[in-house]
Amino acid sequence: MTTARLAPRTALFLPASNPRAIEKAATLTVDLVILDLEDAVRDDAKAEARAAAVEAAGRGFGPRLCAIRINGSESGEHLADLASIARSLADFVVLPKAESAEEAADVHRACGKPLLAMIETPLGVLEAAEIGAVDGVAGLIAGTNDLAAGLRLPPGSGRAGMSVALQTIVLAARANAVWAIDGVFNGLDDPDGLAKECREGRMLGFDGKSLIHPGQIDIAAAAFGASPEELEDARALIDAAQGGAERFRGRMIEAMHVNQAKALLDRM
Template identity: 70%
Template sequence: MTTAALPPRTALFLPASNPRAIEKARGLGADMVILDLEDAVKAADKDAARDAAVVAVAQGFGTSLGAIRLNGFDTPEHAADVAAVAESQADYVVLPKAEDAEQVARLIETLGKPLLAMIETPSGVLAAAGIAALPGVAGLIAGTNDLAASLRLPPSSGREAMGVALQTVVLAARAGDAWAIDGVFNKLDDAAGLEAEAKAGRALGFDGKSLIHPNQIDGTTKAFGPTEAELAEAEALVAAATGGAERYRDRMIEAMHVDQARALLARFASG
């Protein structure tokens, strides 16, 4: 099983029923490829998609992590998905509509693999801290489309209408020492809008963003990477620090700030 010390900046969802997209994904350079058995797959194709996902993760995705998203607890396909994915070579498992920590804990025990829990409902948001704290939960993914619908937000609402929910997902992830992955951007031909939303997500504390199209990878990777100014500042701060609380340029710094700068530089070095 592949392991990753750093969270994915880009997590690309692909229908497990689309062999052409799966093959193409091996050369795209996303940090994580998530083969979807849930929303992106027609009911008639569920069994074939499950088999295809197991084969695909066995073949691997090069330097990209491979994950499989299950059908949810309340679906007829869930049990078969769990049985197949537990025996697969998937690096991670993605669970939609996570809402109950005890239920998630039992699933993790059955799967024996690290899990990314999607927070897509008000109940999920309220339970996020307990879910993120579970051993075996690698991260939380904000399912913003379903969350907006379950919050009954009007179509004209912007992301700020979900601000409390999104911040709660980040808080829960940080309290549980888990990754926080932002939701998808639905407009496929709006590079500027994607970059703006990705930068806003990073500013909110998210580690990366889930994607629905390959053309979103480069812009999102850039948005979640450090700027040249941030890198220069981090390098200078680390070089100047001598330990303890001290003056650095026009402000006071301490060990926490040095650790943050080192973490930023390590992330950049990872590519």
Template identity: 60%
Template sequence: MGLAPRSALFLPASNQRAIAKARSLAVDLILLDLEDAVKPADKLAARAGAVAAVAEGFGERSAAIRVNGEDSALYAEDMAAVRASAADMIVLPKVESAAAAAAAVRGSGKRLLAMIETPLGLLAAADIARVPGVTGLIAGTNDLSVTLGTPAGDDRAGLVLALQMIVLAARAGGVWALDGVFNRLDDPQALELQCGEGRRYGFDGKTLIHPNQVEIANRAFGPSDAELADAHALVAAATGGAERFEGRMVEAMHVDQARALIARAQRGAGSA
């Protein structure tokens, strides 16, 4: 499955200029969108654009295609196009059951990022995460806010339980957990705060809607210099079993955690 992305950028698959620009960004994962970001009149062009974009590739970056939902008349043809494409993954919106996730994996022949956007999806998230072929869960925070009846906006106080349920389900299933999008494009300070919040909840990275958000997410979901220095020191000092390190007790699991953090930093240095 590989390292989880720190940053996952949604792009309208109908916007060739944005797709071309994405090839120069230090983003970890490209999400080519056929659904919400595309006007109905542009849906067919977006599908063709997504297939062409993944055929050309994004260098070392992985790419996924978000199809229209199961209830859409476009779903079957979207799935067929993704199956025949060079996409690394498929993104399915509003996944509400393990059966739907399994069908998407079978139908697309791709690894699945399942969007959790409804109460039914939340309650089924643990089962969804355990479906073979599921690579990660994405918190669809805009739809979750609507379906749960919480106030609109980027104050996520009413979503705390939902967000933590998604992380818990992902961890139980051994898959990625990606935080939802931040809607305000001109407030980098608030985005940074929300990224920090997401990392504290346990998310691996954040889904994004604008190139200007990539650097902030990469920094927030990557280790700080102090964290990295501590991880290197811990790995170097570890001799096995429980022991004292820098005034705290550490065990093998802490060493493993430090090694994972170092690997994440090395991947970040390679993509910057």
């Protein structure tokens, strides 16, 4: 599914069971708020969180997009989540641990919302292209914590061991013209580490970063944005282009580069 909306540079997960976090989200400079009904919510608080998510989506978050992450199909909460989201004003539904096109299609049909599929298992990575091709899928989100566990990477080993998986997710998104959102960074007191991982994610081709704390928003937004130098170069390239292959600032450009420059400016 090709989505006409610009991909979010920042997507903040927050527990739907935390009313203070929900209230604060409406004041943050984040592109997408994801109200979580899954891992962030205790089993005995699922029903309350579900009602709170629907209420919050109804109030809205101003210009920010809103998504609700449901419990997976193996959960006893799954069907209740789908029924509630179908009646909600959420912009998107987020499916955790997506592993098949059929599952993604079923969720989209059940709730009628554009779907963001989390790719966070080895099987999900192998099926990512088929999942991304499903009508109704608007984007793929890398679930790096579960993916690292599923790949049996040593704790603290970084992301080198999942580089092929991450690139596969980006390839699947690009092949289907849907969003590609990078996984979360767990360190809450490591801004340099976050900035480094965001830069790496952008170099891999991700559109933006999923986040777990408001303090991460500005760093991710800057990393997935464009520097003043990039913006100036893009504007100059567009102004200089006359059509066909030509020389610009010591490099060859053609129509593809003009389109890239325009796309970069569109995201600002």
